[in-house]
Amino acid sequence: EADIYQTPRYLVIGTGKKITLECSQTMGHDKMYWYQQDPGMELHLIHYSYGVNSTEKGDLSSESTVSRIRTEHFPLTLESARPSHTSQYLCASSDRRAEQYFGPGTRLTVT
Amino acid sequence: AQSVTQLDSHVSVSEGTPVLLRCNYSSSYSPSLFWYVQHPNKGLQLLLKYTSAATLVKGINGFEAEFKKSETSFHLTKPSAHMSDAAEYFCVVSDVGTYKYIFGTGTRLKVLA
Numbered sequence: 001e002a003d004i005y006q007t008p009r010y011l012v013i014g015t016g017k018k019i020t021l022e023c024s025q026t027m028g029h030d031k032m033y034w035y036q037q038d039p040g041m042e043l044h045l046i047h048y049s050y051g052v053n054s055t056e057k058g059d060l061s062s063e064s065t066v067s068r069i070r071t072e073h074f075p076l077t078l079e080s081a082r083p084s085h086t087s088q089y090l091c092a093s094s095d096r097r098a099e100q101y102f103g104p105g106t107r108l109t110v111t
Numbered sequence: 112a113q114s115v116t117q118l119d120s121h122v123s124v125s126e127g128t129p130v131l132l133r134c135n136y137s138s139s140y141s142p143s144l145f146w147y148v149q150h151p152n153k154g155l156q157l158l159l160k161y162t163s164a165a166t167l168v169k170g171i172n173g174f175e176a177e178f179k180k181s182e183t184s185f186h187l188t189k190p191s192a193h194m195s196d197a198a199e200y201f202c203v204v205s206d207v208g209t210y211k212y213i214f215g216t217g218t219r220l221k222v223l224a
Contacts (some may be wrong), residue, residue, distance in 0.1 A: 004205060011184050031210060041216045044157075050210070056119075059211075063224070090154060098162065100212060102154035 003027050004102035010044050013081055014111055021076045023107045025090030032074040033100070035090040036060060043090060049074060081110045113138050115204045117215035125223045130189040132218045134202035137183060142204065144185045145203040145212075146176055163187060172196070197222045 004025040017062055025032065030051045035043040035058075045058030049068040060106075063085070064078050078085055091103040118133040136142060143162045147155040161171025166178045176194045185202060202215040 006154075033210075033212075038201075040217070041220075043213070043215045048210055092155075099145075099160060100155075101155055102147075102156070104154045105152075107152075 004091065004093055004101050006012050006089075006106050008097070008106060010109075012108050012109045012111060015080075015082055017081050018096040019108070020078070021089055021091075023074045023076070023103055024072050024107060025074075025093045025101070025103075026072060027093060027095065027101065027103075028071065029093035029095055030071065031094045032068065032093040034066060034076050035065075035092065036056075036062065036072070037088045037090055037105075038107055039088075047076065081108075083110045086110050112219045113206060113213045115202050115213050115215040116204050117200075117218050119218050120216065121219045121221065123190045123221040126194055127191050130187070130196065130220065131190045132187040132202075132220065133184045133201050134187065134215060135183055136185060136202070136204045138204055138206055140206045143205045144176075144178060145205070146170065146174070146185075147189050147201045147203060149197075149199045149201065149217075150187065151176060158187070158200075158212060180181070192198050192220075194222050194224065 001049040007022045032049045034047040037043045044060035046062040051053045090098045094100045101103045114137045116135045132159045145160045146158040158167045160166050161178045169175045174189045199217045205212045
């Protein structure tokens with residue numbers, strides 16, 4: 001079992017609210033990732049980080065932002081949630097062998 | 112450019128019969144290839160990976176995959192399906208040394224009693 005955690009697991013929130021999805025890993029991995037996954041669909045990379053103070057946008061355009069102040073912590077923030085943000089968000093980290101370890105995901109519903 | 116194609120969106124097998132989930136890839140360099148499994152409301156779990164060592168890769172839960180460069184394929188197999196294998200399976204390609212992992216669209220495996 002990988003030591004990567006996401007909270008909350010489920011979140012239902014109204015339009016316009018600010019939300020932060022938490023992701024933490026205890027494996028000391030430098031690389032971390034956020035993916036967005038709609039039901040029954042593939043994963044799309046929205047943010048990644050090579051290490052502390054390093055963040056980049058992924059292939060899928062997203063209105064979310066991320067920060068990496070500590071190696072183990074990679075939170076994702078939406079300043080103003082909209083129904084189009086409804087999706088599952090998966091956090092992952094990877095080691096030097098290029099294996100990605102995934103958290104359980106946060107299922108976000110914006111009403 | 113990298114890409115990965117999972118040839119079947121749904122596969123149904125009877126319990127105890129073989130499983131074959133097909134994946135073709137495209138990569139400019141020497142790829143790393145992975146298969147992940149996702150059970151309902153769970154994160155993804157690594158089944159196995161290929162990183163330029165042996166072409167036949169053995170993974171967890173009795174799964175294995177064979178890297179065939181000439182066919183640009185990395186099909187996932189299991190000799191005998193179990194009910195607990197019912198899940199979504201993703202084939203993933205990554206060029207060595209890059210951050211990018213390209214996911215296939217997934218294959219939903221259904222196991223019939």
